[in-house]
Amino acid sequence: MKKLTEFQLAQSLDQTNLNPFLTYDEYVLFFEESRNLNFSSVAILPIYTQLAAKILNGSHTIVDAAISYPLGCVPAILKAKEVEHAVKFGAGEIDYVVNIAAIKSGSYKKVFDEAQMIISAANGKPVKAIIEMWNLSEEEVRATCEELIAAHVTYIKSSTAYKGYKNMREGTIDDALLLKKVVHNRAKVKIAGGIRDIDQVVKLLDLGVDRIGTSSGVRILDGFRRFYQNN
Amino acid sequence: MNNSSYNNNSRIIASIIDIPATGNDFGDFLKKIKGLPLIEIEIEADHIASIQDQGLIGDTRITVVLNYPLGGCQPDYILDSIRWARKQKIDIVCCGLPYFWMRSNEISNIADFITDLKKACGEKILRLAIESDELTLDEIFKICDLIEDAGIHHLQTSCGFAHNTNIETILNIQKKHHNLLLTIDNNLHGDSLEIDSLFKAGVDYVCIKEPWLYHF
Numbered sequence: 160m161k162k163l164t165e166f167q168l169a170q171s172l173d174q175t176n177l178n179p180f181l182t183y184d185e186y187v188l189f190f191e192e193s194r195n196l197n198f199s200s201v202a203i204l205p206i207y208t209q210l211a212a213k214i215l216n217g218s219h220t221i222v223d224a225a226i227s228y229p230l231g232c233v234p235a236i237l238k239a240k241e242v243e244h245a246v247k248f249g250a251g252e253i254d255y256v257v258n259i260a261a262i263k264s265g266s267y268k269k270v271f272d273e274a275q276m277i278i279s280a281a282n283g284k285p286v287k288a289i290i291e292m293w294n295l296s297e298e299e300v301r302a303t304c305e306e307l308i309a310a311h312v313t314y315i316k317s318s319t320a321y322k323g324y325k326n327m328r329e330g331t332i333d334d335a336l337l338l339k340k341v342v343h344n345r346a347k348v349k350i351a352g353g354i355r356d357i358d359q360v361v362k363l364l365d366l367g368v369d370r371i372g373t374s375s376g377v378r379i380l381d382g383f384r385r386f387y388q389n390n
Numbered sequence: 391m392n393n394s395s396y397n398n399n400s401r402i403i404a405s406i407i408d409i410p411a412t413g414n415d416f417g418d419f420l421k422k423i424k425g426l427p428l429i430e431i432e433i434e435a436d437h438i439a440s441i442q443d444q445g446l447i448g449d450t451r452i453t454v455v456l457n458y459p460l461g462g463c464q465p466d467y468i469l470d471s472i473r474w475a476r477k478q479k480i481d482i483v484c485c486g487l488p489y490f491w492m493r494s495n496e497i498s499n500i501a502d503f504i505t506d507l508k509k510a511c512g513e514k515i516l517r518l519a520i521e522s523d524e525l526t527l528d529e530i531f532k533i534c535d536l537i538e539d540a541g542i543h544h545l546q547t548s549c550g551f552a553h554n555t556n557i558e559t560i561l562n563i564q565k566k567h568h569n570l571l572l573t574i575d576n577n578l579h580g581d582s583l584e585i586d587s588l589f590k591a592g593v594d595y596v597c598i599k600e601p602w603l604y605h606f
Binding site: 230236244 | 407415416417434435436437458459460461462463464465466467470471474488489490493494496521524551552577
């Protein structure tokens with residue numbers, strides 16, 4: 160493992176909670192815990208943006224709004240509108256789902272135009288473009304990444320990790336290897352889906368992954384502390 | 391078109407939501423449903439133009455899903471989306487209801503929001519979507535009260551992703567809110583026995599993924 164402090168590790172994690180069925184109080188606890196543990200961001204549904212921004216104000220943790228999540232098949236003009244609302248209410252980063260239907264039908268210009276509209280609406284906030292790698296061929300991954308890089312997205316992210324997709328597979332080391340190879344340092348890389356322990360995180364960081372999306376951030380930090388206590 | 395009834399007698403809705411809307415599959419899907427007696431085709435907003443280009447709709451309604459399936463969008467954005475959808479050639483807006491307020495017992499916020507949704511829809515039919523298996527029966531009844539008070543007639547009790555509606559819930563809703571028209575998406579493909587058992591239980595409309603498999 161590379162030499163890493165707990166703070167640095169926490170700053171590599173987007174602590175994710177996309178459960179729409181929690182109460183106000185449960186979300187308050189989630190945001191307070193995330194702030195206290197210094198996660199890089201909380202990745203949440205946009206409806207919680209304002210509450211999160213209030214609680215996280217002045218901390219090391221920012222609000223990462225999940226836009227057009229999880230389906231992503233809305234016109235770019237609407238996605239951009241959703242981004243504008245999220246930024247207005249305090250989002251510091253944007254995770255948006257790329258129009259997978261456009262990729263599948265070979266409409267790569269649509270992917271590029273959409274990315275540009277999102278970036279413009281984000282008004283300088285980092286933008287992460289989510290491509291469902293489990294649903295794309297390697298050729299489609301390559302072509303999509305080229306469009307997103309040309310549009311200057313900040314991150315390319317492997318998956319929504321949405322459990323409602325019956326045929327979804329979780330993020331893998333192979334996804335990270337492919338994405339790193341294709342992107343080749345022209346954008347940052349975020350991997351998400353099924354990352355639950357410190358060993359997986361260490362492998363991904365060693366591959367040069369820049370950010371990890373996980374709902375298991377607390378467990379991962381616990382694992383990190385145990386590792387250092389035992390070594 | 392009035393807000394409480396449809397013009398054709400079919401009770402099957404073709405759902406093209408979770409392919410996840412791959413371009414190739416979308417075209418193939420449209421070919422396969424051509425000529426089927428469908429009450430609706432349920433799509434995402436970016437597919438509105440392409441489905442109209444196919445010219446196969448006839449008296450089948452086009453339903454666009456918004457704030458779907460998680461119900462986690464910003465309320466102002468949802469209203470913007472509905473205003474946008476209203477300008478397209480669609481008949482029905484199926485909108486996910488935010489659970490945040492329901493779970494936090496902020497009933498007046500939900501009531502106000504439902505009123506805003508109805509207003510934003512104008513002449514279009516509004517169907518509200520929930521995930522009934524994540525809510526208590528009391529919460530479901532509260533939502534039913536609110537949508538009936540707002541003059542809305544359509545409730546979708548599951549969205550066909552991670553959640554289903556069970557028969558007991560349908561029976562309970564029917565007992566107390568028998569005027570509501572219930573739609574279900576239980577991620578069914580076309581199994582006629584399963585679909586007919588939902589109709590028998592009192593469901594009005596069923597969303598299915600492969601309607602060409604159903605015995606119309």
